[in-house]
Amino acid sequence: MDARLAAYRAAAREGRDPTCCEETLSLLIETARRIGAREILEIGAGEGLTSIALFLETGAKITAIERNAERIATARSRIAEFKADVDLLAGDAAELLGTLYGPFDLIFLDAAKVQYRRFYPEVKRLLASGGVLFSDDVLLFREGVPKKRKMLAQHLEEYLDLLRGDPDLTTALYPFGDGLAVSFKK
Template sequence: MIVDERMVTYIHSLETPESPLIEQIEQEALDTYVPIIRKETQSFLKVLLMMKKPVRVLEVGTAIGFSALLMCEYLPENGHITTIEKYEKRIPIARENFKRAGKEDRITLIEGDALEVMRSLEGPFDFIFMDAAKGQYIHYMPEAIRLLSKDGVLMSDNVLQDGDIIESRFAVERRNRTIHSRMRKYLYELKHNDQLQTSIIPLGDGVALSVKKTMTVEDKGELQNEE
């Protein structure tokens, strides 16, 4: 727990319910131990989408489709989501959930390895939601930047690993050390990439919010040279 548990409980108590179907799918995920975004992260995501009003959204990590359906509720009428999932057992459940919600025409699910799929896609996307294998974020990053529109937003979820991110790698369980080191590298690269402006927020299990700059340092240098 990154934030005081009593504070999180209080914030949860203020939330208003979604549609009955989305609430039902959320409960089904919890009952079957499928990881989904936490309540406070859901709230943050909804506000972002209403502010940004993205038309093209890419989600990396569909699971059973809960996040895609939630995002769909807060997109403009012409908004469309492309979502990627490779876990075969969850794909039919996600497709069925999209059908239950009547959103098949607004959500395209692509099956396969996320990195391979991302390499095959053409941008730009206005908003990318990263919620897949945490140890792979660093590998997805170049493609995410390529696919993102100028002023586009990249939201990466679960980046603080329940607070373990600040620990020495030797204080982390051996089986989690690779993910730990890769996530630390990912956060460093997000903060130091000259194409992005990034804020790391201790919300839920940690959110990194990045905006693709309209002009890089190199662009500014070229502009000054022209003047």
């Protein structure tokens, strides 16, 4: 990986809402290459580092959504620095997903976990047949649920039930970071 991007990733991993872990990024890149992804969507782009890595490693066209103004500004400057073909949409995914047409060959869902369930119908609509959905942090509470996080834990459990119960998907779970679900759409 580009040394500057690796340094930005290392710094971003120290902050709040960090960039995804190495294993998840590697699997994203490997999967994108394997399926020949041409169109990729990242929901919750943070500082844009995963979108940039996906562009640099696969040449795919990336669409990314981020709602935090400070991160949008950082992401825009990083995207320009790496001359990455990343279309960064500023705003809430809850509003923006419905405005997209897709289909996307690969979708990386890494926004507010409490919204995954709500995003699911639009995410599924936007995912191409034969496409792959990555949902990050789905096993956030695998070591126990703190009292104040019971509702979020319940949301994540229901989201996983949606993925696992959907006859159009085949889903595998990976213990990377706070848990990753990888779903293949038939």
